[in-house]
Amino acid sequence: MKKIFLATLFLILASQLTYAQINSFSQDNKNAKLYEKTEFSIKLTGQWDNPYLQEDVALDMLITSPAGKKLILPCYYESGKSGAESTWKARFAPQETGTYHYTFKFSKSGNAVSTSKEGQFAVAKSAKNGFIHPKNNWAFQFDNGIPFRGIGENIAWESRSSDDSKFFKGLHENPKYNYEYMLPSLAKHGGNFYRTWISAWNLPIDWHKGFNSNRYTPSDKYFNPSAIAKMDRLVTLSDSLGVYIMLTLGQGDYNTRDGGFSPNAADFFVNPKSMQRYKNRLRYIIARWGYSTSIGAWELFNEVDNVQFGNKAKPISADSIVVWHDVMSAYIKETDPYQHLVTTSISHRDLKGLNSLKCIDFNQKHIYKNTASIPEAIVKYEDDFKKPYVIGEYSYEWDWSKNFDDFPLEMDSDFKRGLWYGLFSPTPILPMSWWWEYFDNRGTDAYFNRVKTISDQMLANGNNLEQVKTTASVADVKTLGVKAGRKTFVYAFNPTDAKQALRVQFDSKGSKLTVRVYDCESGQYKKATLTKKGEQVELSVSEIAAKSDMVFIVTEGGK
Structure with missing residues (x-):
């Protein structure tokens, strides 16, 4: 026998x-x-x-x-x-x-x-820095050791053929909102990082038809050739501009009606055939685009808790979703020879165990209508789970049925505040705003350069940043501090409707301290007063304007 x-x-x-x-x-x-x-x-x-x-x-x-x-x-x-x-x-x-x-x-x-x-x-040799890898909660680093902090926004998709926005349908359908316009604009304005989706209407690599976009051609091939070609161009463009992608992979066309093996999302997370199909998808993505240093991170899911509660009467088991993420993140680490960063995201509901997975390099959530909570949320999650935390989406308003032009200044102010709160918090990627077409149309996204100016100065002093406790003389004024080598940066935001005289205190053992103030709106430097008694430093300005902000830059050694 x-x-x-x-x-x-x-x-x-x-x-x-x-x-x-x-x-x-x-x-x-x-x-x-x-x-x-x-x-x-x-x-x-x-x-x-x-x-x-x-x-x-x-x-x-x-x-x-x-x-x-x-x-x-x-x-x-x-x-x-x-x-x-x-x-x-x-x-x-x-x-x-x-x-x-x-x-x-x-x-x-x-x-x-x-x-x-x-x-x-x-x-x-080449002049490139290499791939992005973990360093600490404040920054990632390239292969050559140079630190990296992401500054950017969501550019989740190119304009669609038909958009469901009540007030901004024409804006969101505008053909100019393609990668060839949006990415050079991001780079010009000082951004270096963006988040984009693979979905049925954007980069639909494993969908065959029904794209809600005239950018893609229906095909019976296993992977859609027009989407593959678009992804090739996207990676090449990103590389040429020096901007990095958080590529949201999503679940793909898992449904039986699209050629998959699962009749619903609950089955997708546990069906062995669907899991093998997803691994093959990952393998192809890594094989074709994993070479690119412009891939900053693979993001398995966008707001997986919303998928979990897609059927509110019968939510999907959190355990099955967490196990799926454990399996797929481990598979990426086994298959990707470059060890790109791996992440996933939730909207606002945590899944027990998801934040502790070994092969997830950093955790994420999305915060809307509560940007002021960003610094505390980042610190709390990092304390709880001992890994970097990122706010992958934020905005003053999430409800697209509202007319943002009824409160445009609030939208703009919130956009700016999220960036500064992120810069002064221990996160390697600053919070990323939503509504990219809206902020482009208003010119608000040119503000990235303001934040980049201070971020560059911080990283020039090393990527071992640390928070500094600050106290403001005006209770309503928000202050945050960061020490970077011989420099200490203190951010101050006056949310009130009145100008204020301001004093800010923090402790420092440094000597021969000098100070100057960066006006966040104008990008100009101004004078400030510094006094030191023992280890207590006091910074003061005669006026911080209503609803404005500034950054004190304190340098040790007299230079």
């Missing part, structure tokens, strides 16, 4: 080998550079039912770095038919200089059936 089994197994493997062969491979761009894309084309002959399903077939690039580090890079199918020669691609961004060695391995049903001969390529 054993002999029969072995003979049968031999015939199966022999059959697979007959129809699986890596024929050739080539390096498309010969001058490989540090942190930049090096692309390879692989020609192979193999048989499959679906080349996008790793349980059917898979191609991996096995890499040995100059320092001897072993990497497995997933490759992706490009073109060709089963049983004939096909083209596959590998996109790799080296994180070391020197000579790399590699082979390609083709697998059928989980078994290696063909391995290429060895290749090698040399990597030269």
Whole structure:
């Protein structure tokens, strides 16, 4: 019986080998550079039912770095038919200089059936900083050690064909709100980070039709070619502008009506077929775009608690959602050779256990109509769960059935306040506003440059920032302090309708202190008075205008 089994197994493997062969491979761009894309084309002959399903077939690039580090890079199918020669691609961004060695391995049903001969390529230096990685609650850091704090907004999607806004339908449907307009505008205004969605109407990589957008073409292919092409352009554009993406992956087209395996969201989180389908989706995304240093973070879900309570009468089990996130975040860490940051988000309802998952690098929630609570919320979540916390969305108003032009100044002020409260809180990505078209139309988003001016000064003194306790002479004035090396920054906001004389106190052991004041609205520097008694420092200005803010910059050493 054993002999029969072995003979049968031999015939199966022999059959697979007959129809699986890596024929050739080539390096498309010969001058490989540090942190930049090096692309390879692989020609192979193999048989499959679906080349996008790793349980059917898979191609991996096995890499040995100059320092001897072993990497497995997933490759992706490009073109060709089963049983004939096909083209596959590998996109790799080296994180070391020197000579790399590699082979390609083709697998059928989980078994290696063909391995290429060895290749090698040399990597030269570049001016790039590399990928973003964890550092501490205040900042992330690049591969080269340079600190990073994200300043930006949600640009969740390009304009749709039909928008349901009661007052801003025309604005939200305006064709100019595409990535080619919005991303250069973000960069010009001082932003370096944005959040965008893969969804049925934006970057719909695994939807076939019904996009509510004329930017995409219906297709029966497993992944939509027009969405893939758009995503390619988006990543290239982001890289050229030096802006970083929090890519919200979403659940994809999991529903049976869209070609998936689950009839509803509750089934999606537990159905093994849906979970395997999602892993294949992740593998393709990592294989095609994981090389990009402009991918700042993979975000598994937008407001997963709203998905949980999609049916309020029968909410989805929190345990199943948390287990799903545990499995998928671990899969990303196993599959992504660059170890991009991984996150997910809630609207306002916490799911027990979600904030403690090992492979989630930072936690998120969204805060609307309560921007003043941002500093306290960040500190509380970080104290509770010992990892960075980010406010992924905020605004003065969330209800799109209201006319924001009835309270535009409040919208603008809240936009600015969220940025400053984030800058002076221990968060590596400043809170990100919603309503990107509205704030672009008003010119409010040009304000990013004001915040960037102070953020750059903070990070120039290192990424080991720390909070400083401050006390204001006027009870209604909000003050926040941050120490960065030899500089201490104190933010003050006067929310009242009257100008105020202001004194702010904090403790410092530094000597030869000097001070100047940055006017947040004008971007100009002004004079202030500083006195020091023992370790107590007092800063004073004769006037802080109504509904205005400023930043005191105190420098030790007299410079």
